[in-house]
Amino acid sequence: xxxxxxxxxxxxxxxxxxxxxxxxxxxxxxxxxxxxxxxxxxxxxxxxxxxxxxxxxxxxxxxxxxxxxxxxxxxxxxxxxxxxxxxxxxxxxxxxxxxxxxxxxxxxxxxxxxxxxxxxxxxxxxxxxxxxxxxxxxxxxxxxxxxxxxxxxxxxxxxxxxxxxxxxxxxxxxxxxxxxxxxxxxxxxxxxxxxxxxxxxxxxxxxxxxxxxxxxxxxxxxxxxxxxxxxxxxxxxxx
Amino acid sequence: xxxxxxxxxxxxxxxxxxxxxxxxxxxxxxxxxxxxxxxxxxxxxxxxxxxxxxxxxxxxxxxxxxxxxxxxxxxxxxxxxxxxxxxxxxxxxxxxxxxxxxxxxxxxxxxxxxxxxxxxxxxxxxxxxxxxxxxxxxxxxxxxxxxxxxxxxxxxxxxxxxxxxxxxxxxxxxxxxxxxxxxxxxxxxxxxxxxxxxxxxxxxxxxxxxxxxxxxxxxxxxxxxxxxxxxxxxxxxxxxxxxxxxxxxxxxxx
Numbered sequence: 302x303x304x305x306x307x308x309x310x311x312x313x314x315x316x317x318x319x320x321x322x323x324x325x326x327x328x329x330x331x332x333x334x335x336x337x338x339x340x341x342x343x344x345x346x347x348x349x350x351x352x353x354x355x356x357x358x359x360x361x362x363x364x365x366x367x368x369x370x371x372x373x374x375x376x377x378x379x380x381x382x383x384x385x386x387x388x389x390x391x392x393x394x395x396x397x398x399x400x401x402x403x404x405x406x407x408x409x410x411x412x413x414x415x416x417x418x419x420x421x422x423x424x425x426x427x428x429x430x431x432x433x434x435x436x437x438x439x440x441x442x443x444x445x446x447x448x449x450x451x452x453x454x455x456x457x458x459x460x461x462x463x464x465x466x467x468x469x470x471x472x473x474x475x476x477x478x479x480x481x482x483x484x485x486x487x488x489x490x491x492x493x494x495x496x497x498x499x500x501x502x503x504x505x506x507x508x509x510x511x512x513x514x515x516x517x518x519x520x521x522x523x524x525x526x527x528x529x530x531x532x533x534x535x536x537x538x539x540x
Numbered sequence: 541x542x543x544x545x546x547x548x549x550x551x552x553x554x555x556x557x558x559x560x561x562x563x564x565x566x567x568x569x570x571x572x573x574x575x576x577x578x579x580x581x582x583x584x585x586x587x588x589x590x591x592x593x594x595x596x597x598x599x600x601x602x603x604x605x606x607x608x609x610x611x612x613x614x615x616x617x618x619x620x621x622x623x624x625x626x627x628x629x630x631x632x633x634x635x636x637x638x639x640x641x642x643x644x645x646x647x648x649x650x651x652x653x654x655x656x657x658x659x660x661x662x663x664x665x666x667x668x669x670x671x672x673x674x675x676x677x678x679x680x681x682x683x684x685x686x687x688x689x690x691x692x693x694x695x696x697x698x699x700x701x702x703x704x705x706x707x708x709x710x711x712x713x714x715x716x717x718x719x720x721x722x723x724x725x726x727x728x729x730x731x732x733x734x735x736x737x738x739x740x741x742x743x744x745x746x747x748x749x750x751x752x753x754x755x756x757x758x759x760x761x762x763x764x765x766x767x768x769x770x771x772x773x774x775x776x777x778x779x780x781x782x783x784x785x786x787x788x789x790x791x792x793x794x
Contacts, residue, residue, distance in 0.1 A: 305549045309753075309761055312551075316757040320564065327568060343619050350623045361708060368707040369714065425719055427706065430614065431584030433719050505707050533615035535622070540707045 342533030355537035362473050362539070368504030371423045371435045378487055379426050379434040379508075381494045385528060386466025387514055393498050396462070399517040402452045411498050414482050417441035417449065422479060427540060429507040429529075438502050440483035444476040447520070458525025459501055462516030469525035474505050474539060482515070507538045548764035554677065554754040559644060562635035563755065569628045572620065573696075574730055578610050579617025587727060599727075625700065632693045647677045649687055654680035665746070689736055692729050699726040 337344035343351070398409040420442055427433045447453060457475040460467035474480060480503040484491060491497035496513025503511055509529045519525060530536040555563075578600075587599040605611045639645040650658075657680025663669035665681075673679040678686065702712045702722040716722040744752055754760040 303549070305551060305761065308551055309757070309759060312757045312759055313753055320756055323564075342615065347619050347623055350626075351619060354622055358705065358708070361705075363708075366708045367710065369710045425706075427719065428584070429618075431580065431723065432586070529615075533619065535618065540705055 341531050351535045351537070355535070355539070358537060358539050359471065359473065362505075364473075364476075364478055368424045368479055368540075371425070373423045373437045376423050376435045376437040376487060378495075379428075379436055380432070382428060382430075382508070383466075383513070386461030386463055386512075387493075387496075388463055388465065391462060391493075391514070393493070396498055396516075398499065398515060400450065401517060401519040401521075402450060403454065403520065403522075411484065414441050414446070414484065414499060417445045417482075420481060422481070424479065424502075424504040426502070426508050426511070427504070429509050429534065429538065436502075437487050438481060438483050439485035439488075440481035440499075440502065442478060443480045443482055443501070444478065446482055446518075447476060450520075452520045454520040455522045456520075456525055458517075458519040458521060459512045459515050460517050460519075461512065461514050464516070466512060466528050467526055468501075468510045468512045469527040469530070469536065470503075470506070470510060471537070474503065474510075477503065477505050479504050505540055507540060509534070510538055549761050550764050551759045552762045553758060554760045555758050556638075556642065556644065557758060558638050558642070559635070560755060560758060562631055562638065565631050566628075566635070569624060569631060570733060572624045573628050574733065575608075575610075576617045576620035576624065577730060578608070579613040580621060581727065582610050582612075582617075583614040587724070599731075622704075628693075629697055632690070632697070636690060648683060650680065650683040654683045657681070658684050665743075685736065685740075689733075692732055692736075696726060696729045699723075699729065 334344060334346055337346055339345065340348040396411075398411075398414070400407050400409055418441065419439060421437065421439045423435060423437045425433050426436050443457070447457075453472070455472050457470045457472070458467065459470070470480075480501070483496075483500050483502040484498060486492075486495055491500060491513075493514075496515075499515045500513040501511050501515060524536070527536055529538070581599075582605060585599060588595045589597040589599075639648060657674070660669060660671055661673045661679050661681040664672060673681075698712070699716060699722050702709055702716050703719070703726055706713045706719050706722070713719050713722055716725060750761055
C-alpha cells in the first residue's frame with residue numbers, strides 16, 4: 302500500500318468519523334427538540350423561538366406600514382371559513398356589545414359603533430391556510446373606538462357572544478389605522494356567515510384574528526386567551 | 541480500493557473545510573425547510589400544471605401527502621419553518637461571506653466562457669459529444685448550477701419575507717407582483733431545489749467515489765503525469781525584438 306493510499310484512508314476515516322458524529326449530534330438535537338414538553342401544542346423551545354420572532358416583528362411594526370389597498374372593483378366575497386363561535390342560537394336583533402375596560406363593564410349597540418368615523422378600505426384578507434382575497438370593508442377604526450372610551454391597555458381581547466371563539470391582539474396591532482370594527486363587506490351589511498352584526502378585520506394579522514360576531518371587547522394588560530394559539534399556532538400571527 | 545501499482549498519485553486539496561461544513565449543514569436544513577414548507581402548502585394546495593381545465597399534474601397528489609404524512613399539520617409546519625429559517629439563512633450568509641473573503645468565488649462564479657462550456661458539458665454527459673469537460677475544479681455547468689442555487693436561496697429568503705410579513709413589507713410584495721405571486725415564486729423555487737437535487741445526486745454518482753470523498757475529506761487523489769514520460773519541450777529561443785516605433789497617430793488610437 303502506498304503512502305498516498307495510507308494518507309487518504311487516514312483522512313477518509315477521520316472525516317467520516319467527524320461527519321458521522323456531527324450527523325448523530327444533529328439527529329439527537331432534532332429528537333430532543335421534538336420531544337420537549339409542549340406549550341400550547343408546540344415544544345417549548347419552538348414556542349420560545351416564535352416569541353422571539355414576535356419581538357422582532359413588534360420592534361419593526363409601525364402605524365406607517367400600511368397594507369396595500371386595491372381598486373374596489375377587484376374585491377369579492379371571501380370563502381366562508383371558520384365556524385367556531387357561530388352557533389345557531391343567536392339573535393342579531395337582541396345583540397349588544399359588551400365593552401370591558403379595567404374596572405368597568407358597559408353595554409353598547411351597533412349605533413354606538415356607527416357613530417364613530419366611518420372608514421372604507423379595500424385590502425387583502427390573508428388566510429393562515431395560504432389563500433387570500435381582496436375585500437371591500439367598511440367600519441370604524443378600533444383606535445377611534447379605544448380613544449372614545451379613553452382606554453389604552455397592552456392587549457385587547459375579543460370573543461364571540463358564546464365565547465366559543467376568542468382572539469387576542471397586542472396594542473399596536475389593535476390600534477393600527479387599518480384595524481376596523483367592521484359592519485359592512487362588499488357594500489352590504491355583514492351576513493351571518495361573515496360575522497353579523499359586527500366583526501373585526503385587520504390586514505396586520507392572518508384572518509384567524511379577524512373574529513366574526515364580536516360579543517365582547519376586553520381591554521386588558523395581560524395576554525388574552527387566543528383560540529388558535531392554544532392549538533399550536535403562533536400567538537402573534539402578524540403580517 | 542487502493543491505487544494501481546506503477547502509477548504515481550498525489551493528494552490534492554479540493555474543497556476547503558468551511559465550505560464542506562456549510563454544504564453538509566445546508567443539506568438537512570434545506571430538507572427541513574422543504575418538509576415544513578410542504579406541511580404549510582398542504583393547507584392550500586392549489587398549484588397545478590395544466591392547460592385551461594386540463595390538469596396534467598396537481599401539486600400534490602393525495603398519495604404524496606400520505607407517503608410523507610404531510611396532511612393536517614399546518615400549525616406544526618409554520619412553527620418549524622419559522623425556526624429553521626434562521627439557521628438556513630445564517631448558514632447561507634456564512635457560506636456566501638466565506639466564498640467572497642477566501643476568494644473561492646473565483647471558482648464558482650460563471651464567466652463569459654461558462655455558458656458555452658455548460659452546453660458542451662451537458663452534451664458530453666448525455667453522450668452526444670466526445671469532448672470531455674475541462675479538468676478544472678468546477679466546469680461551466682457546475683459554475684452556473686452552484687451560483688444559481690445560491691441565488692435561488694436568496695430568492696427563497698426574499699419571497700419568504702414577502703409572504704411572512706406582507707403588510708410590513710408591502711413594497712416588497714408589490715415588487716414581486718403581489719401576495720399570491722410571491723407565494724408562487726416561493727413555491728417554484730422549492731420545485732427548483734428538488735430538480736437541482738435530482739441532477740446533483742445523479743452527477744455525484746456519475747463522478748464517482750473519489751469526487752464524493754473530496755466533499756467529505758477535502759482531498760482528491762490525482763494521477764501524477766511523470767515528468768520523464770512527457771517529452772521535454774525544446775527551449776524556444778526568442779530573438780531580440782526589433783524596437784517597434786508606432787506612428788504617433790496610431791498610438792493615439794489605442
